[in-house]
Every structure is written in C-alpha cells, then in structure tokens.
Amino acid sequence: MEDMLFYDRMQFAFTITFHYLFPQLTMGLSLMIVYFKWKFLRTKIDRYNDAAKFWMKIFALNFAMGVVTGIPMEFQFGTNWAKFSELTGGIIGQTLAMEGMFSFFLESSFLGLFLFGEKLLGHKLHFLTGFLVFLGSWASGYLIIATHSWMQYPVGYEVLENGKFVLNNFGALFSNPWLLPAYLHNQAASLVTSSFVVAAIGAFYLLNNKHHEFGKLFVKTGVIFGLISSLLVAFPTGDWTAKNVAEHQPVTFAAMEGIFETEEGGSEIVLIGQPNMLEKKLDNKIAVPNILSFLTYQEWDAQIKGLNEFDESVHPTNVPGLYYSYHIMVGLGTIFIGLMLLAVVQLFRRKLYQTKWILWSLMFMLPFPYIANTTGWYTAELGRQPWLVYNLLRTADGASPTVSSGNTLFTLLGFIGLYLLLGMLFLMLAGKIINKGPQLNQQH
Amino acid sequence: MELFWYIVLMTMLAVYVILDGYDFGAGIIHLFFAKEEKDKKAITNAIGPFWDANEVWLIAAGGVLFFAFPTLYASSFSGFYLPLIMILWLLIFRAIGLELRGQIHNKMWESIWDKAFGIASLLLALFFGVALGNVVRGVNLGNVVNGVSTYEAHYFFLPLWNPTFSPQAEQLGILDWFTVLLGIIGVVALTIHGANWIIFKTNANINEKLKKVVFNLNIVLSVLVIISLLIWHIIEPQPFHNFIDNPWLWVFPIITFTGLFGLFKVKTFKKHGMGFLFSSLFLGGGLASTVASIFPKVLPSTNSINPDLTLYNVAAHEYGLSVGVYWFVIAAVLVAIYMIIQYKVFKGKMDDVGYGEH
Known part of the structure; x- marks a missing residue:
C-alpha cells in the first residue's frame, strides 16, 4: 500500500510541476x-x-506545451486518485467541468483565430480574439483555484453515510474565503513570470546589440509590469493568503514558518535554518524576534502556536520540504522586488539601457520566477498534507485501490521520458525563435 | 436528472468522435496516402486551426463525466489505467507532431514529426474502437476470483491482454478478439471520415484518389460491421431487447446504415461536404446504437456477483446535478457561438491557411 501511494503522489507531483511551467x-x-x-x-x-x-x-509554442501536458492532469484524478474522485467528484467535478466548458472552449476556439487571423480579421477584431484568449486562460486559472480552494477549505458540502461529499450550496464554492486571495496571488505570480521573461529577452538583445529598439521596449515593459506584479504578489495578495493559512491551517503555518515552539512573548521570523525533525527544532537559525507575530496579527506579542503543540497525526507529512518551499518562494519574491525596483529607478533616470549589471541580472533571473511559482504551489500542496480535503479526507484514502505500484511506476517513468523530450524540444525551439528575434513590419 | 446528463455526456462524446475523428482520419491518410509535400500541407492546413478545439470536446466530456457520474469516472479510469495513460501519450505525440513540424525546415525533422503524427493518429483510432469494445463487453467488476470479490464491487483492473485473447474469459484483458475487431472498425471508419474531411476542406491533388479510397474502404467497413453484428450475441445475448421495447430507438441504426450505404455514392457527390456528412451519420449513429443497446448500463459486469454499473448507480447527488444544468446551458450556448464564428472564419477550402509556418 505504502509504495502505491508514493508513486501516485510522485506521478501527480511530477506531471503537475512540469505542466504548470507553461500555463x-x-x-x-x-x-x-x-x-x-x-x-x-x-x-x-x-x-x-x-x-x-x-x-x-x-x-503559441508555450500554449501547445500547456495543452498537451494539461490533458493528463484531468485524467489522473480518475486513473490514480479514483477513491478521491468517487467521494468528491460531485463537488470538484463541478468546477473542473466548468473549466472545460467555459474556458477551454473559449481559449481553443479563439487561439486559432488569434494566431492565423490577423489578415482575415483586421487589427481591431484581432485584438479582440487576443483578449478572449486572455480571458479564457484567466478563467481557467480561476476555476482551478476554486477547486484548489475547496480542497484547502471545504465549504458548501455535507458528508453522506457512505463517505461521499455532496454539494449543498453551489454559490459557496465561489464565495469561499480562500479563493480570492489565492487567485489574485497566483495571477500576480504568473505576471511576474511573464514580466521577467519579456525583460530577460529584452536584456539579451540589448547585451548582444541585436534588435536594439525591441530590446528597449521589452526591458521597459518587462520591468514596469515586473515591479507592479512583484509588489502585488507580496502585498496584499501574499499577505492575505498567509493570514488565511494562519487562521485556518495553524499547523501548516507553524511548519512553513519553521516555528517548533510556541513563544509566549511573540514569535520570531525565521530567515535561515534547517528543520531538524529528529529533535523537533530548527538548526543554525537566523531569525528576527517578534516580526512574525506582527506580520500575522499586527501585534508584536501575538501568540503563534508552534508545531510541537499539534498532534503528529496532523503534521504536514514533509515538514522540511514545506519549510524550504515557502522560504525559497518568499526569498525569491523579495529579490524580485529589489531588482525590479532598481531597474525602474534606472529607467526613470534614463540610464537603464546602459546599466550593464542590471541587464545581466535581468537576463539571468529568467528561471527564478518559475522556481518561485513552483515552490509557491509546493507550499500550498505540501501544506495541505496529510489531507486531500483538509481535515476530512486523508491522501492515503484517496488513491486508486486497484492500480498497483508496478503500473504506476511504469507510467511515471514514461511521463518522465516523454516530458524530458518535450522540455528539450521547447527550449530548442523557443531558443530558435528568440535568436531569430522580432521581424520588422511584416506584410501589412 | 441522471438521464439528462447521460444524454449530454453521450452527445458530447459523439461530437468528440465526429470532430476529433476527422483529425485522426486525416492523420492516417497523411501517413499512408499523402506522398507529396503539397498534399501533406493541404492536410495539415485542413485540420490545423481546429484540432485543439476538437480535442477540448474530450476534455469537456471528461469533466462532465467526472462531475455527473463520479463513480463511473473513478471506476473506469482506474480500471482502464494502462490504455488511458497510453492514449494520453499518443495524444501528446500527435499534437507535437502537428505543432512542431513546421518550426524547422529540414527534411529529416519534418518526416520524423509526420510519422509521429500519422502513427499516433492510427493508434488512437484503434484504441478508441477498443475502448468502445471494452465498455460493451463489460468487465469483471469487483475482480471476482473463484466466486469471491477481491475489490470493492464497482472497482476492477484490466491488464492489456490475457493470453487467451478471449472476451469470455473470467480474467479479461483490454485487447481480445472482440475489442480488437471494434478497434479495426474504428480505424477504417475514421480513415474514411478523415478522407471525407480532406475532400471537403481542400483542393488537394489526391482528392480524386481519396474518393476511390473511401469507396474501397467502405466495402471493408460494411463487411466488418456485418461480421460484428453477426457475432455480437456472443458478447451480449440479447442485443436487441431495448430496441424491441422502444421501437423509436431504431432511428439510430437507420441513421448508421444511411451513413454507411450512402457513402457508396461518394464518386457522384456534387457537393464536397456530402461524404463528410454521411461518415458523420455513421459515426454518430453507430455510437448511439451501441450505447442504446446496453442502456441503462454504462459498464456491464461480466460476473453474476457484482451488479452492472448503470447511469443510476454511478451518478452524483441530485442537488449538484440540478444546479449544474444552469451553468451548462449558458456554457453550451457560448460554445455554439464560438463554433459558428470559428467555422465561419475558416469556411470553404483551407489549402492556404499557412498552418504551422513560422
């Protein structure tokens, strides 16, 4: 049983991590x-x-990768998490089916028009198709996070005698207090990724003395979008999301902040340290006193329960993984704000395009928003463990009862091989498009 | 309410088979019949702007299955684990074959992705036929061994095959002679369907040749369909009981055979879309006839210990199903509008769309 669950979790983790690089x-x-x-x-x-x-x-290339790696996600609820699907399908199936009907049709119908329709449609209608593709992709994110929010903070349901979760209030799925902060946090974070990508490619052109005018435009647009979105990720959306965790999942909050013991006079914020799970404490810690209490409750001496006060059966299953994910996300987010702030200051002093070290930094930053987004999601997902539906359904009780570990490992290995190929192809082709660069004034 | 969602789900699956079916078929034609670059281009142009939206019907149907019939979704997706994951891999290969081919102008690169696209299309057509065969034949629900269930009554797991390849064995496999027969029917029917789409949407040089291909394959298809009907009673002793109780259901087989026999006139059609219409009738009618013959079962049990899965014992709770109708109707209207816009913009012949060129 144990190794069945392990491979089911590995496969979902691997395929969703890879998938979410694209959306x-x-x-x-x-x-x-x-x-x-x-x-x-x-x-x-x-x-x-x-x-x-x-x-x-x-x-277009990125979208295609997102589509082909996205289909396995919907299938895996049934293939690997059959028990979970059977018990909660009446609820999370609702939002997932809505995603298919409302956003995938919208995106896919207008993507073709957007990519091939400029000559056919004229600029105004072409803009409209682009806007509809944008709307579809953001609606998709909304419905996924509505599903995610229900798993973190279940609302509008009742549990029948046979263990099935039944919906009794449709509206509650969308007025879920978890949903709005998580959605805005995630969307701001996706803008961080795109801003850094646009800025990085712009910096690459400027440093290479190629496509100079486009380089300037990309760097300028990238850093302005980048500063705004980096700030929004931290405040108010990140702050709001963290407060939700502190309120509704205190044990998760303690684990991700690395707080093992309750401090009577208020809790410190941990900057660096390694969770020592044998002795239930943090090794080599560097921390600032009372800051965490203040950030969470706006009171210097507010009490925050330490991990050791909770029963081990409800501890997140991978405390160090959760702790590192959260700290990497927050650390990178801070660096993003700092770099973008410097870049925007230089932009307004009209010196940005000559400030080589900032351009180099922007270029080399390209992978890091991806890491921050990924570790952010790991924080949410590892933080929910050991539950699939928080406090109600354990992960161990959600896996498919008939799929053996040998079969799951077989498909996991297949996914690893296939996605490795996809990743290489994506990088190669994206590199080719970037190296060729923007084309001037194409036939119009 | 269960019945409403059952009809919705089956309709969506039929639309999926008709729409993505022509993509698969075009891929098979591309693999076997398109030798010249111009013909290959014409084929990819004819499906390029549509395949992604067509595939959404599969995802959306999967979503509706998940939400309206969670027990069936859970049971069948975990029980058919291996073939489903392989279908995913094939869908990935087919999609990247289509999307990446035009990214680099190099003969070897192009021919590798052509093959990936074609072979994946062929295997998908086969797998979908096999899948239908598995549903009709039923599975060993609860995995009964020597009269005792080893899993919960509605769960099962099928390996890809058992050594006897018999659909009547106690321990079944995905592939047996019955399901493979349906798989072959799937391949032949979708090849015809894809050829009809190409004739409809392009002015390719091979179109005249494709009409002959359609005619010849239609003979093969008719023979296979008749064979399958003759042996159907081995799988399902009373295949017609629903049709006898509800005579209006005969409309589905009539549609199916109209489509099938109508296609023999392929060489004389004046309008290029006629062939596509007839093969769509065959696919839609065939699917409807098949599911009607086992109604209300959605996954029959091959043992006498655990009951069949029917649309009534796998459905979600009443409230969720009712509230779903509201958003579904809104979404369905929107989808219809999108489709009208999409097919209006790309109406007529599509040889010059320039799909996949960068």
Missing part, C-alpha cells in the same frame, strides 16, 4: 500581448504590433 507564462504573457496590441491600436506605431507578433510565436 504560468500563458496567463501572464497573454495579458502582455494584449497590452502590446492595444498600444499599437492607440499609437499606430508598428513596433508594438511587431512586438505582439513576436511574443505570439513564443505564446
């Missing part, structure tokens, strides 16, 4: 392409339209 760029980039197209409509400066066209090439 985060899709959601953020669609907004930025719509912005470029809108600027073109307003100013009639061709460069904006050419910029939109360039990013649409990356977008």
Whole structure:
C-alpha cells in the first residue's frame, strides 16, 4: 500500500510541476500581448504590433506545451486518485467541468483565430480574439483555484453515510474565503513570470546589440509590469493568503514558518535554518524576534502556536520540504522586488539601457520566477498534507485501490521520458525563435 | 436528472468522435496516402486551426463525466489505467507532431514529426474502437476470483491482454478478439471520415484518389460491421431487447446504415461536404446504437456477483446535478457561438491557411 501511494503522489507531483511551467507564462504573457496590441491600436506605431507578433510565436509554442501536458492532469484524478474522485467528484467535478466548458472552449476556439487571423480579421477584431484568449486562460486559472480552494477549505458540502461529499450550496464554492486571495496571488505570480521573461529577452538583445529598439521596449515593459506584479504578489495578495493559512491551517503555518515552539512573548521570523525533525527544532537559525507575530496579527506579542503543540497525526507529512518551499518562494519574491525596483529607478533616470549589471541580472533571473511559482504551489500542496480535503479526507484514502505500484511506476517513468523530450524540444525551439528575434513590419 | 446528463455526456462524446475523428482520419491518410509535400500541407492546413478545439470536446466530456457520474469516472479510469495513460501519450505525440513540424525546415525533422503524427493518429483510432469494445463487453467488476470479490464491487483492473485473447474469459484483458475487431472498425471508419474531411476542406491533388479510397474502404467497413453484428450475441445475448421495447430507438441504426450505404455514392457527390456528412451519420449513429443497446448500463459486469454499473448507480447527488444544468446551458450556448464564428472564419477550402509556418 505504502509504495502505491508514493508513486501516485510522485506521478501527480511530477506531471503537475512540469505542466504548470507553461500555463504560468500563458496567463501572464497573454495579458502582455494584449497590452502590446492595444498600444499599437492607440499609437499606430508598428513596433508594438511587431512586438505582439513576436511574443505570439513564443505564446503559441508555450500554449501547445500547456495543452498537451494539461490533458493528463484531468485524467489522473480518475486513473490514480479514483477513491478521491468517487467521494468528491460531485463537488470538484463541478468546477473542473466548468473549466472545460467555459474556458477551454473559449481559449481553443479563439487561439486559432488569434494566431492565423490577423489578415482575415483586421487589427481591431484581432485584438479582440487576443483578449478572449486572455480571458479564457484567466478563467481557467480561476476555476482551478476554486477547486484548489475547496480542497484547502471545504465549504458548501455535507458528508453522506457512505463517505461521499455532496454539494449543498453551489454559490459557496465561489464565495469561499480562500479563493480570492489565492487567485489574485497566483495571477500576480504568473505576471511576474511573464514580466521577467519579456525583460530577460529584452536584456539579451540589448547585451548582444541585436534588435536594439525591441530590446528597449521589452526591458521597459518587462520591468514596469515586473515591479507592479512583484509588489502585488507580496502585498496584499501574499499577505492575505498567509493570514488565511494562519487562521485556518495553524499547523501548516507553524511548519512553513519553521516555528517548533510556541513563544509566549511573540514569535520570531525565521530567515535561515534547517528543520531538524529528529529533535523537533530548527538548526543554525537566523531569525528576527517578534516580526512574525506582527506580520500575522499586527501585534508584536501575538501568540503563534508552534508545531510541537499539534498532534503528529496532523503534521504536514514533509515538514522540511514545506519549510524550504515557502522560504525559497518568499526569498525569491523579495529579490524580485529589489531588482525590479532598481531597474525602474534606472529607467526613470534614463540610464537603464546602459546599466550593464542590471541587464545581466535581468537576463539571468529568467528561471527564478518559475522556481518561485513552483515552490509557491509546493507550499500550498505540501501544506495541505496529510489531507486531500483538509481535515476530512486523508491522501492515503484517496488513491486508486486497484492500480498497483508496478503500473504506476511504469507510467511515471514514461511521463518522465516523454516530458524530458518535450522540455528539450521547447527550449530548442523557443531558443530558435528568440535568436531569430522580432521581424520588422511584416506584410501589412 | 441522471438521464439528462447521460444524454449530454453521450452527445458530447459523439461530437468528440465526429470532430476529433476527422483529425485522426486525416492523420492516417497523411501517413499512408499523402506522398507529396503539397498534399501533406493541404492536410495539415485542413485540420490545423481546429484540432485543439476538437480535442477540448474530450476534455469537456471528461469533466462532465467526472462531475455527473463520479463513480463511473473513478471506476473506469482506474480500471482502464494502462490504455488511458497510453492514449494520453499518443495524444501528446500527435499534437507535437502537428505543432512542431513546421518550426524547422529540414527534411529529416519534418518526416520524423509526420510519422509521429500519422502513427499516433492510427493508434488512437484503434484504441478508441477498443475502448468502445471494452465498455460493451463489460468487465469483471469487483475482480471476482473463484466466486469471491477481491475489490470493492464497482472497482476492477484490466491488464492489456490475457493470453487467451478471449472476451469470455473470467480474467479479461483490454485487447481480445472482440475489442480488437471494434478497434479495426474504428480505424477504417475514421480513415474514411478523415478522407471525407480532406475532400471537403481542400483542393488537394489526391482528392480524386481519396474518393476511390473511401469507396474501397467502405466495402471493408460494411463487411466488418456485418461480421460484428453477426457475432455480437456472443458478447451480449440479447442485443436487441431495448430496441424491441422502444421501437423509436431504431432511428439510430437507420441513421448508421444511411451513413454507411450512402457513402457508396461518394464518386457522384456534387457537393464536397456530402461524404463528410454521411461518415458523420455513421459515426454518430453507430455510437448511439451501441450505447442504446446496453442502456441503462454504462459498464456491464461480466460476473453474476457484482451488479452492472448503470447511469443510476454511478451518478452524483441530485442537488449538484440540478444546479449544474444552469451553468451548462449558458456554457453550451457560448460554445455554439464560438463554433459558428470559428467555422465561419475558416469556411470553404483551407489549402492556404499557412498552418504551422513560422
């Protein structure tokens, strides 16, 4: 039984981690392409339209990767988590089916028109198709996070005698207090990714002395979007999300902050340290006193329950993993704000395009928003363990009862091999598009 | 309410088979009949702007299955674990074959992705036929061994095959001679369907040849369909009991055979879309006839200990099903609008869409 569950979890973790590398760029980039197209409509400066066209090439490739790695996600609820699906399908199936009906049809119908329809439609309608693709991808995110929120903080349900969860209030799925902060936090984070990608490619062109004008446009757009979104990720959305965790999942909160013992005079914020699970304490810690209490409750001496006060049966199953995920996310988020702030200051002093070290930093930052987004999701998911539905259904009780570990490992290995290939192809082709660069004023 | 969602689900599956079916078929034609670059281009242009939206019907149908019939979703997806995951891999290969082919202009690169696209399409057509065969034949629910269930009554697990390849064995496999026969019917029917789509949407040079292919394959298909009907009683002793109780159901087999026999006139059709219409009738009617013959079962049990899964014992709770109707109707209207817009913009012949060119 144990190894069955292990491989089921590994497969879901691996496939969702890989999958989400693509939608985060899709959601953020669609907004930025719509912005470029809108600027073109307003100013009639061709460069904006050419910029939109360039990013649409990356977008198309990225979108295709998101689609093909996304289908396995929906299937896996049934293939690997059959018991969970059977017990909660009447509820989470609701939001997942809505995602298919409301957002996937919208996205996929207009993506073809958006990618191939510029000549056919004219610029205004073309802008509209881009906007609808953006709307579809953000609606998709909303419905996924509505599903996620129900698992974190179940509402509008009752449990029948046979253990099945039944919906009794549809509206509650969408007024769930977990939903709005988590959604805004996630969308801001996806904009961080797209901003850094756009800025990094712009910096690459400037440092190479290629496509100079586009380089400037991308760096400028990237750092402005980047500063705004990095700030929004931290405040108010991140702060709000963390307060939700502190209120509704105190044991998770203690584990992710690395607080083992309750401090009577208020809790410190841990910057660095390694959770020592044998002795239930944090090794080599560097911490600032009372800050965590203040950030969470706006009182310096507010009490925060330490992990050791909770029964071990409700501890997150992987405390160190949760702790590191959260700290990596927060650490990177802080660096993002710092770098973008410097870049915007230089932009307004009209020195950004000559400040080489900032351009180099922007270029090398490219992978890090992906890491921050991924560790952010690990924080949410590892933080929910050992539960699938918080406090109600354990992960161990949700797996498929008839799929043996040998079969799951077989498919997991297959996914690893296939996704490795996909990843290499994506990098190779994206590299080719980037190296070729934007084309001036294509046939219009 | 269960019946409403059952009809919705089956309709969505039929739409999926008709729409993505032409993509698979086009892939098979691409693999076997398109030798020249111009023909290959014409084929990918004819499906390029649609395949993604077509595939959404599978995802959306999966979502409706999950939400309206969670027990069936859980039982069948875990029980058919291996073939489903393999279908996912094939869908991935087919999609990247289509999308990546045009990214690099190099003969070897192009021919590798052509093959990936074609072979994945062929295997998908086979697998979907096999899947239908498995549902009709039923499975060993509860995995009964020597008269004792080893799993909960509605769970099972099927390996890819058992050494006898018999659909009547106690321990079944995904592949047996009955399901493979349905798989082959799937391949032939979708090849015809794909050829009809290409004739409909392109001016490719191979279209005249494809009409002959459609005609010849239609003979094969008719023979296979008749064989399968003759041996159907081995799988289901009373295949017609629903049709006898509800004579209006005969409309489905009539549609199926109209589609099948109508296609023999393929060489004389004036309008290019006629062939596609007839193969759609065959696919939609065939699917409807098949599920009607086992209604209200959705997954029959092959043992006498555990009951069949029917749409009534796998459905979600009443409130969720009722409230779902509201959003579903809104969404369905929107989907219809999108489809009208999409097919209006890309109406007529599509040889010059320039799909996948960068």
